[in-house]
Amino acid sequence: MSDAAVTTKVPVATSASGRLFRGQTAIDFYGRRKFGIAISILLIVATVVSLGSRGLNLGIDFEGGTSWDIPASDFTVDEADAVLADLAIDTEGSRIQSRNSDAGSFLKVQVRSLTDAQASAVRAALADAAGLNVDVINVNVVSASWGSDITNKALRALIIFLVVVAIFISLRFEWRMALAAIIAMLHDVVISVGLYSIFGFVVTPATVIAFLTILGYSLYDTIVVFDRVRENETRFTTTRIPFGDVTNVSMNQVLMRSANTSISSVLPVIALLVVGAGIFHASTLSEFAVALLLGMLTGTYSSIFVAAPMLAALKNRAEPWQRAKGRVVTGADLRELVLGGAPKSRRSRDGEGNTAHDASPSDDATAILQHAPRPRKRRRR
Amino acid sequence: MSSRRLWIGLLAFVAIVATLLIANVATGNRPILGLDLQGGVSVILQSTDEASADDLLVVQDLIRDELETLGIAEPDVRVEGTNIVVDLPGVKDQAQALDAVDVAGIVTLRPVYACQAGVTPADIGDLLPDGQFALITSDGMQTCVVGAPGGTGEVFSRGSAQAQINQLTNSWIVSVDLKAENQAEWNALAAQCYSGTDVCPSRQLAIVLDDIIQSAPTVNQPSFTTGVEISGAFTEDEVRSLARVLNRGAFPVDVEAQRVETVSATAGADSLRAVFIAGAVGLVVMLLYLIAYYRTIAAVIVFGLSVWGALVFSLAALVSKATNYALSLAGITGIIVAIGVTVDSYLVLFERLKDEVRSGRSPRNAAPRSFQSTWRTIVSADLVSILASAILFWLSVGSVKGFALYLGLTTLCDLIVCWFFTRPATILFARRSTYASGKLLGLEATR
Numbered sequence: 001m002s003d004a005a006v007t008t009k010v011p012v013a014t015s016a017s018g019r020l021f022r023g024q025t026a027i028d029f030y031g032r033r034k035f036g037i038a039i040s041i042l043l044i045v046a047t048v049v050s051l052g053s054r055g056l057n058l059g060i061d062f063e064g065g066t067s068w069d070i071p072a073s074d075f076t077v078d079e080a081d082a083v084l085a086d087l088a089i090d091t092e093g094s095r096i097q098s099r100n101s102d103a104g105s106f107l108k109v110q111v112r113s114l115t116d117a118q119a120s121a122v123r124a125a126l127a128d129a130a131g132l133n134v135d136v137i138n139v140n141v142v143s144a145s146w147g148s149d150i151t152n153k154a155l156r157a158l159i160i161f162l163v164v165v166a167i168f169i170s171l172r173f174e175w176r177m178a179l180a181a182i183i184a185m186l187h188d189v190v191i192s193v194g195l196y197s198i199f200g201f202v203v204t205p206a207t208v209i210a211f212l213t214i215l216g217y218s219l220y221d222t223i224v225v226f227d228r229v230r231e232n233e234t235r236f237t238t239t240r241i242p243f244g245d246v247t248n249v250s251m252n253q254v255l256m257r258s259a260n261t262s263i264s265s266v267l268p269v270i271a272l273l274v275v276g277a278g279i280f281h282a283s284t285l286s287e288f289a290v291a292l293l294l295g296m297l298t299g300t301y302s303s304i305f306v307a308a309p310m311l312a313a314l315k316n317r318a319e320p321w322q323r324a325k326g327r328v329v330t331g332a333d334l335r336e337l338v339l340g341g342a343p344k345s346r347r348s349r350d351g352e353g354n355t356a357h358d359a360s361p362s363d364d365a366t367a368i369l370q371h372a373p374r375p376r377k378r379r380r381r
Numbered sequence: 382m383s384s385r386r387l388w389i390g391l392l393a394f395v396a397i398v399a400t401l402l403i404a405n406v407a408t409g410n411r412p413i414l415g416l417d418l419q420g421g422v423s424v425i426l427q428s429t430d431e432a433s434a435d436d437l438l439v440v441q442d443l444i445r446d447e448l449e450t451l452g453i454a455e456p457d458v459r460v461e462g463t464n465i466v467v468d469l470p471g472v473k474d475q476a477q478a479l480d481a482v483d484v485a486g487i488v489t490l491r492p493v494y495a496c497q498a499g500v501t502p503a504d505i506g507d508l509l510p511d512g513q514f515a516l517i518t519s520d521g522m523q524t525c526v527v528g529a530p531g532g533t534g535e536v537f538s539r540g541s542a543q544a545q546i547n548q549l550t551n552s553w554i555v556s557v558d559l560k561a562e563n564q565a566e567w568n569a570l571a572a573q574c575y576s577g578t579d580v581c582p583s584r585q586l587a588i589v590l591d592d593i594i595q596s597a598p599t600v601n602q603p604s605f606t607t608g609v610e611i612s613g614a615f616t617e618d619e620v621r622s623l624a625r626v627l628n629r630g631a632f633p634v635d636v637e638a639q640r641v642e643t644v645s646a647t648a649g650a651d652s653l654r655a656v657f658i659a660g661a662v663g664l665v666v667m668l669l670y671l672i673a674y675y676r677t678i679a680a681v682i683v684f685g686l687s688v689w690g691a692l693v694f695s696l697a698a699l700v701s702k703a704t705n706y707a708l709s710l711a712g713i714t715g716i717i718v719a720i721g722v723t724v725d726s727y728l729v730l731f732e733r734l735k736d737e738v739r740s741g742r743s744p745r746n747a748a749p750r751s752f753q754s755t756w757r758t759i760v761s762a763d764l765v766s767i768l769a770s771a772i773l774f775w776l777s778v779g780s781v782k783g784f785a786l787y788l789g790l791t792t793l794c795d796l797i798v799c800w801f802f803t804r805p806a807t808i809l810f811a812r813r814s815t816y817a818s819g820k821l822l823g824l825e826a827t828r
Contacts, residue, residue: 101642143460149442150779157776161769206711209784220762227758257732265721268663275659
């Protein structure tokens with residue numbers, strides 16, 4: 001019942017996918033953290049540049065626009081849509097409604113601000129298509145329905161939420177995790193906003209909701225990863241291995257869960273993109289789905305490549321990890337740790353006199369309760 | 382825990398959820414759909430006086446605020462030309478819509494000459510000299526002769542009026558703050574009434590909305606610094622409605638409804654159908670993947686998600702009935718995203734279970750332990766989402782508030798289903814001898 005029993009129980013798979021499936025991966029995430037940081041910095045710089053130069057493409061709800069009232073009951077939404085398409089008017093975030101009242105029914109077309117020439121062209125084309133005189137089509141300037149009031153209140157709520165969530169994570173985990181989780185979340189939101197700016201997607205109220213969803217998803221994902229880090233921290237706390245090892249072990253252990261969660265979260269969103277946008281041509285859906293897709297991918301990515309290295313950097317300067325000796329292990333040694341074995345250096349010392357522990361050498365009570373179980377003795381069965 | 386008890390708990394929970402769902406479906410109670418999906422009723426308002434574009438924008442914000450405090454969720458309010466257009470989701474008939482948007486109005490402050498019971502304004506209106514008006518009080522008991530407005534509700538800080546209990550006299554009062562820049566205006570009026578000059582012999586100052594005297598308190602001090610307290614023999618209801626009047630009194634111009642229109646859905650039935658089909662396709666593909674990966678125990682996911690879906694639908698129907706929060710296209714897509722987070726609870730659990738089984742535990746033994754540590758993880762992560770939704774719901778307005786509501790709802794359902802369904806189901810599943818050998822979880826590949 002040495003550590004070897006743990007690793008030989010289930011032979012290490014030869015293919016990468018097999019190791020992934022059996023939870024036997026030994027990827028050196030910590031050693032590759034610089035790649036992650038480089039990619040993130042690149043994306044953030046691109047975001048800042050794009051926001052500075054192009055800004056965001058705000059929709060009618062934020063910017064206001066122009067509205068035409070077409071008093072023809074037989075003029076349909078689709079016909080109006082076709083007219084706008086013919087004139088190559090950007091209809092993203094536009095609003096076409098049929099309205100009925102005692103005075104009769106009419107179609108209201110609202111799009112973002114156009115140049116005067118475009119606006120009069122639209123008016124003429126709409127009149128033509130509906131078979132009406134141009135003069136009966138009312139033109140109005142429309143204000144933004146999403147006022148600064150809504151934005152300000154949402155921002156205030158977000159700031160209070162960040163403070164509360166920082167306190168919550170600090171109490172339940174520790175402040176370093178709170179800091180790392182919140183930085184990872186900001187990273188995700190900034191990059192999502194940046195992608196919107198870079199590709200010039202129209203920002204609608206639905207987009208704001210998508211960004212909020214991403215924010216929640218990012219925090220959720222990071223906390224699931226950190227929970228495993230904390231568990232491993234207890235397990236290794238007295239072993240004097242560097243925190244990089246703890247990070248690597250935790251990341252490898254949650255890898256399959258992270259992969260599966262991403263797949264199962266992303267599949268419905270891809271379906272929205274393909275079925276909703278591709279087959280039904282619902283443009284609102286497509287952009288919403290793109291925002292969510294990108295956000296979820298960055299959310300998963302940032303938990304592993306931003307939050308975890310950030311935490312390791314903070315922890316390396318704190319007790320007891322500051323006193324850690326030796327390098328961060330990789331390869332087979334890392335795999336053994338991932339599979340629940342004890343750190344090498346410690347075990348060799350143990351081997352001289354003490355009876356070997358089958359798992360955590362920690363004398364912390366909770367660690368003992370949570371150590372990996374004794375391997376089943378097969379011969380007796 | 383005995384299998385019997387687990388089974389009873391499991392079946393009882395499923396029965397409760399099923400009953401909720403059936404009750405909701407049978408009574409035709411379903412979530413209200415948003416403007417983009419179902420359309421609604423729209424009220425067109427126009428200012429009664431000349432109004433600048435800025436005035437209209439202020440009114441736009443005030444109306445939205447007022448609608449939200451009244452519980453009309455996610456109204457779409459915008460200025461269009463010289464009109465203010467208010468689109469209301471989930472409102473059925475025109476009278477209800479007109480009633481709902483009747484929130485504007487200018488509060489004026491007028492010195493009172495005298496009040497008398499048993500007289501109507503019509504009786505004495507013609508007898509009054511210029512600059513004096515006869516107005517009825519809000520309870521309809523008295524008619525007061527008042528002077529020209531000496532100020533408007535704009536002297537009060539917006540939203541500062543509160544109904545309170547005065548600790549000393551143990552009676553209801555309304556306290557309201559004065560805007561610093563309007564303090565002099567208010568004090569000039571108050572001083573006039575305090576000293577009982579010719580224009581304010583009764584020493585009362587009337588608070589008037591829509592030509593009805595809401596309250597006519599006697600002025601007890603010549604000048605006020607930061608705030609004003611209005612006391613009297615008030616009931617709680619009177620105090621609260623007076624506070625509301627003062628809070629909404631800051632409309633720069635009065636607006637009135639011109640007409641009511643019904644509005645078609647902007648996104649249309651196509652979008653709704655697209656979301657449902659896309660959601661269903663995505664769900665099926667995801668479940669197929671999970672079944673391929675986890676084999677038999679994926680049944681727990683399939684049933685768990687069904688229970689979750691039924692619970693979310695029932696609660697969403699109840700909540701949207703109670704609060705008028707409509708489910709927009711963004712909201713429905715948000716729920717589809719929430720499926721991913723819900724599935725994550727199972728993945729965390731099953732991956733943990735696999736770890737434990739791999740390192741030598743029997744599934745029977747590993748299941749309760751795995752659930753214990755998984756539950757801690759999920760509670761931590763879900764609590765953050767619930768915190769987010771509670772704070773956003775509490776502090777934000779408009780569609781952000783609606784989003785927060787449905788985020789909180791789906792997360793809460795996740796926790797409930799995880800404890801009452803996933804826990805007993807997984808433990809019972811692991812106890813079945815057929816699966817206890819390791820065929821569980823798709824683990825046989827490793828043996």
